[in-house]
Amino acid sequence: MKIARLIKYDLKCGFAYNRIKLVIALGFILANCVYFNMIIEGVQIDNASLGDLIIYFFKGKAVFSSKTGNFPIPIIYLGFQIIVAILIGYYPYDDINGYGKQIFIRCQDKRKWLNSKVTWSISTVLFFYLCTFTILFLFASISGFDMSLGYHKEIIWETNNIEIPNIEASTIIFNGILMPIVYSIVISLIQICISLGTNAIIGFLTIMIYDFVAIFFTNKFFLSNYIMILRNTEYSGVEYNKFEGVIIVLAVYIIAILIGRMIINKKQLV
Amino acid sequence: MNKIKIENYSKTIGKNKVLSDINLTLESGIVYGLKGKNGSGKTMLMRAISGLISPTVGNVIINEKVLGKDISFPESIGILIENPSFLPQYSGFDNLKMIASIKNCVDDEKIKMYMSELGLDPDDTKKYRKYSLGMKQKLGIVCAIMENPDIIILDEPINALDEESVEKVKQVITRIKSEDKIIIIACHNKEELFYLADKIIEIEDGKIKREYLVDNNGEINENS
Numbered sequence: 001m002k003i004a005r006l007i008k009y010d011l012k013c014g015f016a017y018n019r020i021k022l023v024i025a026l027g028f029i030l031a032n033c034v035y036f037n038m039i040i041e042g043v044q045i046d047n048a049s050l051g052d053l054i055i056y057f058f059k060g061k062a063v064f065s066s067k068t069g070n071f072p073i074p075i076i077y078l079g080f081q082i083i084v085a086i087l088i089g090y091y092p093y094d095d096i097n098g099y100g101k102q103i104f105i106r107c108q109d110k111r112k113w114l115n116s117k118v119t120w121s122i123s124t125v126l127f128f129y130l131c132t133f134t135i136l137f138l139f140a141s142i143s144g145f146d147m148s149l150g151y152h153k154e155i156i157w158e159t160n161n162i163e164i165p166n167i168e169a170s171t172i173i174f175n176g177i178l179m180p181i182v183y184s185i186v187i188s189l190i191q192i193c194i195s196l197g198t199n200a201i202i203g204f205l206t207i208m209i210y211d212f213v214a215i216f217f218t219n220k221f222f223l224s225n226y227i228m229i230l231r232n233t234e235y236s237g238v239e240y241n242k243f244e245g246v247i248i249v250l251a252v253y254i255i256a257i258l259i260g261r262m263i264i265n266k267k268q269l270v
Numbered sequence: 271m272n273k274i275k276i277e278n279y280s281k282t283i284g285k286n287k288v289l290s291d292i293n294l295t296l297e298s299g300i301v302y303g304l305k306g307k308n309g310s311g312k313t314m315l316m317r318a319i320s321g322l323i324s325p326t327v328g329n330v331i332i333n334e335k336v337l338g339k340d341i342s343f344p345e346s347i348g349i350l351i352e353n354p355s356f357l358p359q360y361s362g363f364d365n366l367k368m369i370a371s372i373k374n375c376v377d378d379e380k381i382k383m384y385m386s387e388l389g390l391d392p393d394d395t396k397k398y399r400k401y402s403l404g405m406k407q408k409l410g411i412v413c414a415i416m417e418n419p420d421i422i423i424l425d426e427p428i429n430a431l432d433e434e435s436v437e438k439v440k441q442v443i444t445r446i447k448s449e450d451k452i453i454i455i456a457c458h459n460k461e462e463l464f465y466l467a468d469k470i471i472e473i474e475d476g477k478i479k480r481e482y483l484v485d486n487n488g489e490i491n492e493n494s
Binding site: 006012013016098099101102104105106109110268269270 | 283314317320321322323324341342343344345347348349351355356357359360368369371372373374413417
């Protein structure tokens with residue numbers, strides 16, 4: 001049995017399974033674009049840029065300090081994590097506990113089933129981010145924004161009450177585009193492993209707690225620190241090493257694959 | 271000639287011993303009927319043969335290949351275990367077509383033929399979520415038999431079926447019985463089970479209590 005057939009099946013079923021959730025998710029993105037437009041109306045700048053919009057979506061949160069007292073929860077950051085967790089967490093679990101038994105006996109190999117689900121999860125994450133960036137790009141274009149990765153300190157001040165001396169374009173590309181995608185792929189796999197070992201709810205909650213706790217800690221093992229632009233600037237004073245980030249994320253991914261294989265091999269399909 | 275040999279099979283889940291020291295030999299051309307109360311271990315035995323669970327002790331050997339060692343799942347098997355589950359947003363035919371695409375060994379016409387044989391309209395665009403219980407059950411049976419597997423496992427196949435549909439299921443089982451397959455059926459209706467099966471295996475508390483042959487009239491063959 002060729003794995004290509006299994007992947008084709010998972011892509012078809014998985015996307016059908018998630019289509020309504022995906023529409024809602026993209027609605028969330030669009031709503032935040034509109035909200036961004038409302039915010040910048042009150043800011044004294046000539047023209048916002050695509051960079052402003054990307055920073056707005058992937059800024060995350062500045063470093064937490066218990067002294068400052070007021071520390072609003074980053075809604076967009078959490079929104080993205082919740083969306084990815086909802087898109088990924090339930091299909092493999094539902095599949096293994098229902099329809100998937102028919103697939104197992106036909107594909108004859110538990111590892112192939114897992115590999116196919118991993119491929120599906122990567123595809124789903126990529127598709128979601130592709131849609132997200134397409135919306136951002138189109139929105140910026142239609143709104144007449146400057147289509148560069150430049151940014152305005154005034155907008156960051158308006159949305160975060162902090163003044164950031166400089167954000168490199170490479171930081172926007174790495175921490176605002178590449179790392180969110182890579183992080184979502186890795187965290188999805190971890191969520192699939194936890195779901196298969198326990199259940200979908202525990203998998204979802206574990207990931208949510210991990211992502212939530214990361215808001216308050218600047219430890220490099222809370223991987224979502226790498227996807228917060230504000231934590232990777234001169235302002236934060238804790239700029240994360242990009243190379244180190246990639247190595248840690250890749251290592252976690254490989255470990256998760258190995259654990260996933262062990263879990264699926266021992267899984268009792270009752 | 272297909273053969274399933276179950277050797278000293280025991281399965282413990284948590285603190286419950288759900289199957290205990292099962293020894294059985296199942297051969298093709300025979301319909302085996304599993305008889306027992308709820309929770310006696312019929313479905314677990316079916317899962318064990320399907321490779322869906324692994325033994326705590328013992329082996330399932332299918333055509334000389336040990337399940338879980340030489341093969342992960344039986345190489346040619348169709349199952350309907352407990353409630354059939356399909357994708358709610360697709361029609362019955364689309365669901366079957368999608369499952370069939372994994373092995374790619376049955377064409378659309380065959381799927382349609384099996385659906386029609388059990389009284390399902392293959393051209394019906396109704397989504398699976400709108401199917402009645404009986405229609406879901408029939409779709410589950412088609413799914414189990416459509417790829418012409420050597421081993422067919424049907425757990426409560428006539429659940430929720432009307433009389434006419436029960437007759438159709440009986441006809442299908444009688445037809446495939448002549449095709450040299452191992453067919454295992456669990457059914458709470460003793461009359462129907464005895465009609466369909468050639469050999470009854472009684473299970474109680476996860477153990478095999480008794481095995482006996484039944485004749486064409488569903489009577490116990492006293493010589494077995």
